[in-house]
Amino acid sequence: MSEDRDGRTPTPPDGGRARRPSYGQVRRDRIDALATAGTVDDEPGVSLIRSAWKRLRRNPIFLLGAAITLAFIVLAIISPWIAPWDVTARPLLDQVRPQTNPVPGPEPGHLLGGDDRGRDLFSRLLVGSRQTLIVGVFATLFGLAGGITLGTVAGAIGGWVDSLVMRIVDVMLSVPSLLLAFTIASLARSPSQWTLIVAIAVIQVPIFARLLRGSMLAQRGSDHVLAARSLGVRPRAIVFRHMLPNSLGPVIVQATLSLAVAIIDAAALSFLGLGNPDQRQPEWGQMLGLAQKYISEAPHLAFYPAGCIIVVALGFTLMGESLREALDPKTRR
Amino acid sequence: MIRFVVRRLLQMCVVVLVLSMLVFAWLRSLPGGPVSAILGERQTPERRAALEAALGLDQPLPVQYLKFLERALQGNFGVSTKVLPGEDALQVFLDRLPATIELSFVAMVLAIALGIPLGYLAARRRGSVIDNGAVIFSLVGIAVPVFFTAFLLKYFFAVEWNLLPVSGRQSTGLDATRITGMFVLDGILTREWDAAWDAIKHLILPAVALATIPFAVIFRITRAAVLDVLDEDYVRTAEAKGLTTRVIRARHVLRNAMLPVVTTIGLQIGGLLAGAVLTETVFSFRGVGDALATAFRDKDYPVLQVLILAAAVIYVLVNLLVDIAYAVIDPRIRTR
Numbered sequence A: 001m002s003e004d005r006d007g008r009t010p011t012p013p014d015g016g017r018a019r020r021p022s023y024g025q026v027r028r029d030r031i032d033a034l035a036t037a038g039t040v041d042d043e044p045g046v047s048l049i050r051s052a053w054k055r056l057r058r059n060p061i062f063l064l065g066a067a068i069t070l071a072f073i074v075l076a077i078i079s080p081w082i083a084p085w086d087v088t089a090r091p092l093l094d095q096v097r098p099q100t101n102p103v104p105g106p107e108p109g110h111l112l113g114g115d116d117r118g119r120d121l122f123s124r125l126l127v128g129s130r131q132t133l134i135v136g137v138f139a140t141l142f143g144l145a146g147g148i149t150l151g152t153v154a155g156a157i158g159g160w161v162d163s164l165v166m167r168i169v170d171v172m173l174s175v176p177s178l179l180l181a182f183t184i185a186s187l188a189r190s191p192s193q194w195t196l197i198v199a200i201a202v203i204q205v206p207i208f209a210r211l212l213r214g215s216m217l218a219q220r221g222s223d224h225v226l227a228a229r230s231l232g233v234r235p236r237a238i239v240f241r242h243m244l245p246n247s248l249g250p251v252i253v254q255a256t257l258s259l260a261v262a263i264i265d266a267a268a269l270s271f272l273g274l275g276n277p278d279q280r281q282p283e284w285g286q287m288l289g290l291a292q293k294y295i296s297e298a299p300h301l302a303f304y305p306a307g308c309i310i311v312v313a314l315g316f317t318l319m320g321e322s323l324r325e326a327l328d329p330k331t332r333r
Numbered sequence B: 001m002i003r004f005v006v007r008r009l010l011q012m013c014v015v016v017l018v019l020s021m022l023v024f025a026w027l028r029s030l031p032g033g034p035v036s037a038i039l040g041e042r043q044t045p046e047r048r049a050a051l052e053a054a055l056g057l058d059q060p061l062p063v064q065y066l067k068f069l070e071r072a073l074q075g076n077f078g079v080s081t082k083v084l085p086g087e088d089a090l091q092v093f094l095d096r097l098p099a100t101i102e103l104s105f106v107a108m109v110l111a112i113a114l115g116i117p118l119g120y121l122a123a124r125r126r127g128s129v130i131d132n133g134a135v136i137f138s139l140v141g142i143a144v145p146v147f148f149t150a151f152l153l154k155y156f157f158a159v160e161w162n163l164l165p166v167s168g169r170q171s172t173g174l175d176a177t178r179i180t181g182m183f184v185l186d187g188i189l190t191r192e193w194d195a196a197w198d199a200i201k202h203l204i205l206p207a208v209a210l211a212t213i214p215f216a217v218i219f220r221i222t223r224a225a226v227l228d229v230l231d232e233d234y235v236r237t238a239e240a241k242g243l244t245t246r247v248i249r250a251r252h253v254l255r256n257a258m259l260p261v262v263t264t265i266g267l268q269i270g271g272l273l274a275g276a277v278l279t280e281t282v283f284s285f286r287g288v289g290d291a292l293a294t295a296f297r298d299k300d301y302p303v304l305q306v307l308i309l310a311a312a313v314i315y316v317l318v319n320l321l322v323d324i325a326y327a328v329i330d331p332r333i334r335t336r
Helices: A024-036 A046-056 A060-082 A122-155 A159-173 A179-189 A193-220 A223-230 A235-271 A286-292 A298-329 B001-027 B033-042 B046-054 B061-073 B089-124 B129-142 B144-158 B183-189 B193-230 B233-240 B245-280 B287-296 B301-329
Strands: none
Touching: A024 A159, A024 A193, A024 A286, A024 A298, A046 A159, A046 A298, A060 A122, A060 A298, A122 A159, A122 A235, A122 A286, A122 A298, A122 B046, A159 A193, A159 B183, A179 A193, A179 A235, A179 B046, A179 B245, A179 B287, A179 B301, A223 A235, A223 B193, A235 A286, A235 B129, A235 B144, A235 B233, A235 B245, A286 A298, A286 B144, A298 B129, A298 B245, B001 B061, B001 B301, B046 B183, B089 B129, B089 B193, B089 B245, B129 B193, B144 B287, B193 B245, B233 B245, B245 B287, B245 B301, B287 B301
């Protein structure tokens, strides 16, 4: 864990001449450093992926992260069938006493007790994994799609198109991303899980775009692209068959890390009331926001969903960080 | 040096101008536009047309933008609809600003006072228990949402152990004189020590919660920067020519390692505002962040535009200050 995401000092692009980089500049440089990370093949004969896999297989941090991630995904898929109670049913309603005991405690059949409306907390936590996964995955996928489109256009066409796209991307990078997400989410007339997804997808677009463009530019000067060009392969085929597939590595690693950020940011938006208000679809961030009211009577209402968010975010982060370390030629020696 | 500052100030004006255009465009793109926002359920085509003419919305966009700019320069952003209904939007911001300045300042001081020494220590003893512990801590810190940190602090220190107040900026019933609006400073200036102490008690938990994010980042950057510098030739040279450890540390290692750290500290200010939105909400700390949260949730657009423009101006100003600090630390910049 010698190289960590924020621990890397950005190198100034003007070759060491001291200049204080701006916020956007630092984020740009960090992304550019990632873009070229997986492209140097310094172990002839062994493919990058295979040698990375060899290292990952024995890396306990990667295995832990992958185990958490896998468990979370499986749980999110099967949760509606294994949850003991329906998330909208209110089996503990008769025990809710708004004055004396607003939140029913655990009892046989209700592992973690109920919430303030008499619903089974354990079932809602289980099913909540599903919404959390949906928001995280779709936000990252949309961000990825937007970023790949912009990055491919910029990296493949170059010239003024590249300048224009990158100027837009840089402006977006210079705004603190969570504030941008708050602003976008507040634009929606009625909040839903889709406003959440869109707000978080938008703040991820510039990161992926910059990252992919960097890899594409590195590919453009490489031998295999030159070879393809000299063989007379059509430009479009060069972009889509040769450059793009070879540029995706760092983007996919970033997507793993982005999933963790997306889940945390989604929780922050839900917490502020900018997320999905529909309680028939429980989501961890939303549960955490609702639990605020009962901080003195039932803090566990907040502890469980928060614990879930932290474990899942940590799982994605550990997996992403070790993936990147394995693919980064600088840390391989 | 003066030329440097003037040039940066001019650049700043351009940035703020571009931002004002963006805010203008954003306000125009609101669902249904400002007319729907004002009329709400009561709108009919005639009323719409009348209001559009009254607001000047029937004129060409550039004209509208210039009018918007004119009003903005006069400090006229309209009236708050939700945060403090009926109050002037700019006044809402000005009333809330001191609280957030106080909170962010204390949080930043905490983060710097802990982050730099710990980062330095972790780098010096690389691979030790301190180093590994701190690295794992900062990694976990990324995964914990800041509002949950705030919630945890509030639960244990305020609710369970009753050591500190649960929320707000001062105890009810306390009659304190206000000068600056920064309660701790006011208490000290007026020598009302009980008021100052009361304000400090209310400030501790939100400040600690808010400090966790910049702390983790400053710690990691300091550690990485010191590790980089320790490997440099000039450090070895300094050791070889027999300088004392203290001189090497202060003059050669720390001063060079501070460059990226100072940059990072400046960058954290923007993130601090996003964090303040969340922590101020948890602690009902009546600052700009709390107003932003309400404005975002209840769509108080007049207040939102003031807050966003002001946040941008503050952000750019802070960056200017960091630039100047940078020029002080690194003489090479001044000669450019």
